[in-house]
Amino acid sequence: MTLAPFWERVAMSPFSTHIGETWWFPLLESLHVIAATFLVGSILMVDLRLLGAAARSYAVTVLSRDVIPWTWTAFVVALVTGTGMFVSRADHYVVNRAFQIKLALLILAGINMLVLHRVGWRDIARWDTNNPTPTAARTAGAASLVIWLGVLLTGRWIGHLL
Amino acid sequence: MSDLLRQLASALQASSLHDATIYLLTNIPGFPPIVQTIHIAAIAAVMGSIVVVSLRVLGLAFPRQQVGEMVRRLMPWTWWALPVLLISGLVFVLARPRRYFVNPVFGIKFALLVPAIACALLLQRLATRESAPPVMIRAIAGLSLLLWLGVAMAGRWIAYTDYLFPPE
Numbered sequence: 001m002t003l004a005p006f007w008e009r010v011a012m013s014p015f016s017t018h019i020g021e022t023w024w025f026p027l028l029e030s031l032h033v034i035a036a037t038f039l040v041g042s043i044l045m046v047d048l049r050l051l052g053a054a055a056r057s058y059a060v061t062v063l064s065r066d067v068i069p070w071t072w073t074a075f076v077v078a079l080v081t082g083t084g085m086f087v088s089r090a091d092h093y094v095v096n097r098a099f100q101i102k103l104a105l106l107i108l109a110g111i112n113m114l115v116l117h118r119v120g121w122r123d124i125a126r127w128d129t130n131n132p133t134p135t136a137a138r139t140a141g142a143a144s145l146v147i148w149l150g151v152l153l154t155g156r157w158i159g160h161l162l
Numbered sequence: 163m164s165d166l167l168r169q170l171a172s173a174l175q176a177s178s179l180h181d182a183t184i185y186l187l188t189n190i191p192g193f194p195p196i197v198q199t200i201h202i203a204a205i206a207a208v209m210g211s212i213v214v215v216s217l218r219v220l221g222l223a224f225p226r227q228q229v230g231e232m233v234r235r236l237m238p239w240t241w242w243a244l245p246v247l248l249i250s251g252l253v254f255v256l257a258r259p260r261r262y263f264v265n266p267v268f269g270i271k272f273a274l275l276v277p278a279i280a281c282a283l284l285l286q287r288l289a290t291r292e293s294a295p296p297v298m299i300r301a302i303a304g305l306s307l308l309l310w311l312g313v314a315m316a317g318r319w320i321a322y323t324d325y326l327f328p329p330e
Contacts, residue, residue, distance in 0.1 A: 041210030157195040
């Protein structure tokens, strides 16, 4: 990989080695796990509502508006702590198969969310309080559920391959 | 490590459950991260149920949702998550009982878990009761929030303190 020297330099920087060699790494990792459980916990709420499996008495828009600030806050915490962990051994992570699949799944999760909001949300007024929700919404909910469990799994798997 | 814990660890180490979990962990490809992910997903369910109820009681989340309705809707997720956590955690404890029983963080985790469960039960009982003083309910919710976050943190820190408390 032609970028290898770049990732080695990232991993060698004083900032990165400080994270890797001190209590910073365990601190970042434990915050990352807490953030991940908040992130996935909040996303599951909306996914299960879209699937008609939970919170049926709530309009989809009401539930997602309540949940979204928590989802984004948890995401930012997970992103910042995750980046900190990543730079500590950047050269190892970029070639780690579990890490690569996790990033791909995160991109998929983003695309799924964009499609749901751009396309699925267009006629939400018609199905906001409906049970069951339209097939497209149920599909997006199921896809999100599977993708995020995959993110947890591949994320947890990274350490087993280092 | 107290004598009682030492004996329990030895008994587990000698049991066929120990052999069975070691077999599963070493022979099924990906079994360790899969079981750990089940454990983490169940923690996500705890965060999305009892922790969210605690945050709501404290006025920190979901102001439009009614506490009583949330308790009825979300608390079953906590009670289903706990046995999943127990079984997925037990796989690792049975495989290496001494690793966990000599580690004080493992003890701290359970010392936090017992009152955390007690707080969950209390919140479920009192949150909808008119007669319960709001200050008391809020205090329980605050304690519940801290305890559950502490349990999750302690769980993660068992591994970091591993080298400080080597088994045997």
